Amino acid sequence: MFARQAALAAVALAAAVGLVAGAAPATTRPPTGRFDQPHRGFAPPWTVLRRGTPEQAGLDPAPIRTALAQEDAWTRPDPGTGHPMFSGQVTLLAHDGLVVADHASGYALRYADRQGDPLPADRQIPMRTDTVFDLASLSxxxxxxxxxxxxxxxxxxxxxxxxxxxxxFASHGKGAITIEQLLTHTSGLPPDPSPPLWQYPDLPSRTRAILDTTPRNPPGSTYLYSDLNMLTLQQVLQHVTGRPLDTLVRDGITGPLRMRDTMYNPPASLRPRIAAEEYEQGPGEPQRGLVWGQVHDENAWAMGGVAGHAGVFSTVADVAVLAQTILNGGTYRGHRVLSPYWVRQMLTDFNGRFPGDGHGLGFELDQRWYMGRLDSAATAGHTGFTGTTIVIDPESRSIALQFSNRVHPTRDWGSTNRARRAAADSLADAMAVRAPHGVPSWYSGIGDSSAATLTVPMTSRGAALSVRYSTFVDTEPGADQVPLESSTDGGTTWQPVPVTVTGPGAPPGAQAALSGGTRSWWRAAAQLPAKHGMLRLRWRYTTDPSYTGRGVNVCGVRVSDDHGVLFDGDRDPGAFTADGWTLGGR
Structure with a gap:
């Protein structure tokens, strides 16, 4: 049975994203598999998702295999909590149009009650790659x-x-709220309707409650993520078009893109393919029992399953098509749903005055907490309460989707952010960083709360020293540091050496420690005063307790004085003492 399910899932994925076996079409540029060659424009508009291996995409398969094994492990009970992170999950990874991972594990239906008592084995439903998920806020x-x-x-x-x-809508001082503020969550509206919409008697009263909301903050003064922004926008869209939201989505998005498994209010016949959700039977909740095949969000349920903030059901294959459409500048298989200009507006940060809350017209931007090492100022995405995650990285033309039914059987089993990041991290780690001129580089990709040092000794000849090297830095900006340091007492004490870097996006002036990065190689230079005797230089990469970047590469180290070259790191790599660094690493 499982073999047949797997075969059906593969067929469904192929139908959804147009996967074909063999090489990419001749009109498609070969994948780069590079992290240090960021793209600055859209993918070719003819790019179509197709099945491939990590190797065919120029990727290292090891990080992807490790991440998928970890996703599998999270579907098994943890000894500490007695329950898994989530009942089941599906991960899809794509790079330069190649789907390099499409993996399911765990169960779409697993539990008999909110306490997590398992159903009999013959009633449990394994997760499949074509399982349909309640997308929650991805809607x-x-x-x-x-x-x-x-x-x-x-x-x-x-x-x-x-x-x-x-x-x-102008009631209660909302007259100045704009369409832009709804799209960027800067309207000042509170996060959720209060009381919840399901407590009103009918749809007209629920709609009036949305429009009659009292704001929490003045418009434009604060970033506050709010479902009410999208519930309000739904009413605007339905007013200006004269059509309901589900029709607008079908006619404008899912129909042209042939996203056949994407819909509001899925039919009962589809229920065996849908991931089960929560048992709603507690105090203060609508008594719905097992939510399975209906939207989980209570306010969306109260709106008849069609709401601006929630209600869409879909598969990873269909959502991958939507993601590739964004990477292509608004088109897929010859069907254009947005112009390139308006796609750029969706990916442009309108919230520069609210650091850390980057937001385009719909997409969240630069959110390392779930985008992981794929994160950059250009990376777009969104999460959903039910466990869904989309990450779109235009700079590497990569897509990371990690869908779970984390609310089955209860929403109280904790965060799945580690799983969200693991999927994105694996794709970033699988891409190569290659040093200029093909020389080997020292690489450190340490994790949270770690330190790595790369040290080299030399004898100074009493003249001022010039230090030059090339470096690639992709770290958590501001938190993770890569200083160059020197010691003249055998390594007992170390002093920071100010470094000046040049290259695309390089920080201005002299820096004692590098941080952040732009996915580009920088040329670094430093000066040391004249001193006789032994000298040590070291690069020290340190990380804080959360969120690490792709890592740090150093190569081309040359130390010179007035008499010539004192040390050439490319010629003498054995002189380095490496702790947490590897030579020739990715």
Whole structure:
């Protein structure tokens, strides 16, 4: 049975994303597999997802294999908690149009009650790669794309007030809230309706409650993630088009992109393929029993399953098509849903005044807490409460999807952010960083709360020293540091050496420690005063307790004085003492 399920899942994936065996089409540029050659534009518009191996994509398969094994392990009970991180999961990874991982583990249906008592084995349903998930807040991306389509068509104005379309929305001081502020979560609206919408008697009263909300902050003053932004935007879209949101999504997104497994309110016949969710039977909850095949979010359920903030069901294969459409600049298989200009607006940070809360017109930007080592200022994505995650990295043209039914059987089993990051991290780690001119480089990719040192001794001849080297730095900005240090007492004490770097996006001026990075190699230079005797130089890479980048590479180390070259690291790599660094590493 499982073999047949796997075969059916493979067919479904092929149908959804257009996977074909063999080499890429001749019109598609070969994948680079490089992390240090960031793209600055969209992928070719003809790029179509197709099945491939990590090796065919120029990737190291080891990090991907390790991450998938870890995702599998998280579906098994943890000795400390007695339960798994999640009942089941599906991970899809793609790079330069090649789907290099499409992996399911665990169970779509597993538990008999909220306490986690398992169902009989013959009633449990294994997770499949074509399992349909409640996307939860990933639904906001669909609402946002519909809104941007209306902006593109001229039916909406980004700077117009919501009240100019829905005059009744102006109540309680909301008259100045704009369409842009809804899309970027800067409207000042509270996070959720209060009381929850399901406590109102009917759909008209629930709609009135949305429009009658009292704001929490003045518009434009604060970033506050809010479902009410998208519930309000839904009402605007339905007003200006005269059509319900599910029709707009079908006609404007899922239909043209042939996302056949993406919908609101899936039919009962699809239930065996849908990941089960929570048992809702506690105090203060609607008494729904096992939520399975209906939207989990109570407010979306109260809106009939079609809501601006939640309600979309889909598979990793279909969502991968949507992600590749964004990478392609708004088109897939000849069907354009957005112009390149408006895709760029979805990926442009409108929230520069709120550091750490980057947001385009719909997509979250630069969120390392779930984007992991794929994170950059350009990386876009979103998460969903039910356990869904999308990460789109335009700079490497990569997609990382990690879907789980983490709320089955209860929402109280904790965070799945480690699993979200693991998927993205594996794709970043699988890409190569190759030193200029093909020389070997020293690489350190240590984890959280770690330190790695690369040390070299030499004898100074009493003249001022010039130190030059090339470095690739991808760290958590500001938190993880890569200083160059010197010691003249045999390594007992160390002093920072100011370093000046040049290259794309290099930090200005002299830096005592490098941090951050732009996925580009930098040329570094430093000066040391004249001194006779033994000298040690070291590069010390340290990380804080959370979130590490792709890592650090150092090569081309040359130390010179007025008499010539004192040390050439490429010629004498054996002179280095490496702790946490490897020569020739990725």
């Amino acid at each position: 906001k991306l669909f609402t946002s794309i519909v809104a941007v389509q209306q902006l593109q068509a001229g039916r909406l104005d980004l700077n117009a007030t919501v009240a100019s379309y829905l005059p009744e």
